[in-house]
Amino acid sequence: MMANLPFVVVGLLFLMGLIAIIAENNLFKIAIGVGVMESAANMFLVVLGYRLKGDIPVKFLPGPVDVYVLPTPQALTLTAIVIALATSALMLSLIVMLYRHYGTLDVREIRRLRG
Amino acid sequence: MSWSVHLPALMLAVPLFGAFSTPIVALGGRRARTIWSVLISSVLLVLSFCLLQYVATEGTAVYVMGGKAWNLTLPSGMAYPVRIILEVDSFNSFIAVIGCFASLAGVLFGLRFLDRFSGKIWYSALYFLLTAGMLGLILTGDLFNFFVFLEIASVSSFGLIAYWRDRPESIEASFKYMLVSQIAAMMVLLAIGFLYGRYNLLNMAAVGKVIQFGLAEKVALVFMITALAMKCGAFPMHMWMPDAYAEAPASVTVLLVVVSQASLVGLCRIVFSVFGSAIVGDVVPWALITLGMMSMFFGVSMAVVQHEVKRLMGYHSVSQVGYMLMAFGVGLLAMGDPRQMADFGMTSMKGGIFHMVNYVTYKGLLFLVAGALYYVTGTRDLDKMGGLAKRMPFTTFMFVIAAAAISGIPPFNGFVSKLLIYESSFAVHPALSVVALVTSILTLASFVKVFQTAFLGPEKKEFSKVKEVPASMVLGMAVLTVVILGLSLFPTWVVSHLVEPAATALVDKGAYIGAVLGGGI
Numbered sequence: 001m002m003a004n005l006p007f008v009v010v011g012l013l014f015l016m017g018l019i020a021i022i023a024e025n026n027l028f029k030i031a032i033g034v035g036v037m038e039s040a041a042n043m044f045l046v047v048l049g050y051r052l053k054g055d056i057p058v059k060f061l062p063g064p065v066d067v068y069v070l071p072t073p074q075a076l077t078l079t080a081i082v083i084a085l086a087t088s089a090l091m092l093s094l095i096v097m098l099y100r101h102y103g104t105l106d107v108r109e110i111r112r113l114r115g
Numbered sequence: 116m117s118w119s120v121h122l123p124a125l126m127l128a129v130p131l132f133g134a135f136s137t138p139i140v141a142l143g144g145r146r147a148r149t150i151w152s153v154l155i156s157s158v159l160l161v162l163s164f165c166l167l168q169y170v171a172t173e174g175t176a177v178y179v180m181g182g183k184a185w186n187l188t189l190p191s192g193m194a195y196p197v198r199i200i201l202e203v204d205s206f207n208s209f210i211a212v213i214g215c216f217a218s219l220a221g222v223l224f225g226l227r228f229l230d231r232f233s234g235k236i237w238y239s240a241l242y243f244l245l246t247a248g249m250l251g252l253i254l255t256g257d258l259f260n261f262f263v264f265l266e267i268a269s270v271s272s273f274g275l276i277a278y279w280r281d282r283p284e285s286i287e288a289s290f291k292y293m294l295v296s297q298i299a300a301m302m303v304l305l306a307i308g309f310l311y312g313r314y315n316l317l318n319m320a321a322v323g324k325v326i327q328f329g330l331a332e333k334v335a336l337v338f339m340i341t342a343l344a345m346k347c348g349a350f351p352m353h354m355w356m357p358d359a360y361a362e363a364p365a366s367v368t369v370l371l372v373v374v375s376q377a378s379l380v381g382l383c384r385i386v387f388s389v390f391g392s393a394i395v396g397d398v399v400p401w402a403l404i405t406l407g408m409m410s411m412f413f414g415v416s417m418a419v420v421q422h423e424v425k426r427l428m429g430y431h432s433v434s435q436v437g438y439m440l441m442a443f444g445v446g447l448l449a450m451g452d453p454r455q456m457a458d459f460g461m462t463s464m465k466g467g468i469f470h471m472v473n474y475v476t477y478k479g480l481l482f483l484v485a486g487a488l489y490y491v492t493g494t495r496d497l498d499k500m501g502g503l504a505k506r507m508p509f510t511t512f513m514f515v516i517a518a519a520a521i522s523g524i525p526p527f528n529g530f531v532s533k534l535l536i537y538e539s540s541f542a543v544h545p546a547l548s549v550v551a552l553v554t555s556i557l558t559l560a561s562f563v564k565v566f567q568t569a570f571l572g573p574e575k576k577e578f579s580k581v582k583e584v585p586a587s588m589v590l591g592m593a594v595l596t597v598v599i600l601g602l603s604l605f606p607t608w609v610v611s612h613l614v615e616p617a618a619t620a621l622v623d624k625g626a627y628i629g630a631v632l633g634g635g636i
Contacts, residue, residue: 014301021298030294037298041301041304041305044308045311048311048312070315072315073311076259076311080262087266087269087273087293087297090273090293094293097280097286098283098286110287111287112284113287
């Protein structure tokens with residue numbers, strides 16, 4: 001049970017992010033929701049990568065161990081973090097521009113595109 | 116070793132090089148930038164043809180990034196796939212060629228279309244980055260790489276949709292698209308995580324080899340289908356599509372159409388090449404069919420009532436994507452049974468793939484025509500246009516061809532692919548082809564409306580000085596017109612030489628896996 005706890009946290013975080021995106025009206029809160037979702041996905045990858053009682057996959061360092069932890073998920077996570085950084089920056093700049101155009105951060109008032 | 120071994124990598128390297136070299140070349144002035152961007156996209160088109168030829172003669176091409184072999188043999192003797200690979204079969208290479216055509220058309224069209232605006236240097240850079248992301252999505256054979264290219268394509272398209280940043284609507288459309296595609300991307304990442312956690316593999320072929328249909332795989336499949344259906348604009352999450360397509364500059368919309376098809380290519384790869392016959396039961400195919408039917412019907416019924424020309428076409432995109440989803444769903448339904456597969460499954464797959472290609476060509480052309488209308492009239496409202504046929508003979512001619520193709524009027528290419536879809540879906544249930552037919556009729560109705568209001572009727576006096584659009588824009592539209600006419604005039608040749616190998620390659624999971632893994636893992 002304890003070993004599965006991180007996955008429960010990941011699921012909760014992902015849902016929280018999704019709910020924030022759907023339910024919140026403030027643009028910044030929506031952006032935070034996206035950020036929470038990204039963190040959940042990253043945490044999922046990190047948690048997946050660990051094997052119980054495993055050690056780094058360098059032959060000379062850890063001494064006698066049977067289980068090695070493959071570094072692939074860490075590499076994936078780093079890539080995903082960089083991508084998330086780029087999209088968050090872009091998203092925040094779009095929010096700034098939206099605020100300049102509409103004078104509000106409320107999504108209910110930013111809906112010129114419809115129908 | 117001949118140079119053509121490196122073709123798959125060149126397909127990504129050339130647009131990436133274009134993206135980063137265009138801002139530097141543009142320092143030399145407008146003419147230098149024009150020549151450079153046309154050169155890059157023409158080279159890309161030639162390369163894609165070489166790749167198609169190479170795959171047709173040599174069989175599936177596997178390119179290993181940064182190494183000779185796709186695997187790493189551990190001291191214990193176990194071979195382990197660690198490298199990032201590109202895998203190109205007849206299906207991929209065919210779609211890539213059409214994508215390169217669309218990219219060239221967009222470049223040519225954009226040369227003069229964006230003349231009145233600033234920021235053209237960054238526009239070209241982002242444009243080539245979007246091309247690179249699109250081609251990467253189509254050609255990759257690695258799950259995580261798929262996610263990376265998905266994000267490259269998304270991030271560059273956010274920037275391009277918001278190109279007219281003084282218009283509040285563009286920013287709003289870009290933000291909407293960003294939300295949808297970020298949620299989709301995170302779902303894709305979770306799905307990849309599920310598959311990785313199960314098999315410790317990221318190579319699509321290697322995963323396909325060992326895959327079972329357990330709970331984790333089902334969750335991964337659901338996430339993948341949801342996310343990629345969102346990205347290609349299927350019904351319940353289609354709201355971003357008309358907005359983004361309408362607000363982006365027309366030359367970008369052509370490429371966005373291809374990117375949405377690239378997500379669909381990814382969906383096909385996951386469903387057919389990775390899961391394939393491992394999918395048990397009828398739930399997944401029927402889910403695809405239902406998504407397709409709803410997209411078709413609701414997309415077209417929203418399109419009929421639109422008054423803004425690009426929004427109208429955007430809603431048509433939703434309904435066109437529905438055709439392909441339905442065709443692939445029917446193909447998947449027949450998958451387990453060889454008799455059904457011969458009866459209607461292969462027809463359906465052929466129809467789906469051919470429709471995908473046709474959709475890119477005629478929908479791209481329609482958006483370019485809409486851009487041309489906007490360029491000369493300064494409005495996108497159909498009610499304000501009228502009598503443009505005399506003023507713009509070339510544009511009118513090309514619009515008629517594209518509209519006839521999308522409505523499925525024989526002898527155009529849209530008719531061939533729609534007929535294949537009708538035939539095969541009728542075998543599953545007559546209602547499916549009834550919905551498809553009704554959609555087709557409503558499509559015709561709405562394009563008759565566009566033709567009648569924009570091109571026919573009395574000339575309006577505010578458009579008395581309107582001239583045909585500049586030559587480079589006509590050339591951009593002509594590229595796609597030529598492709599449509601080529602596909603329409605030789606349908607038998609196209610179906611037997613291009614579409615059928617593509618459908619066979621997509622359905623044959625064993626060949627896809629065997630091309631990478633050879634004997635065993």
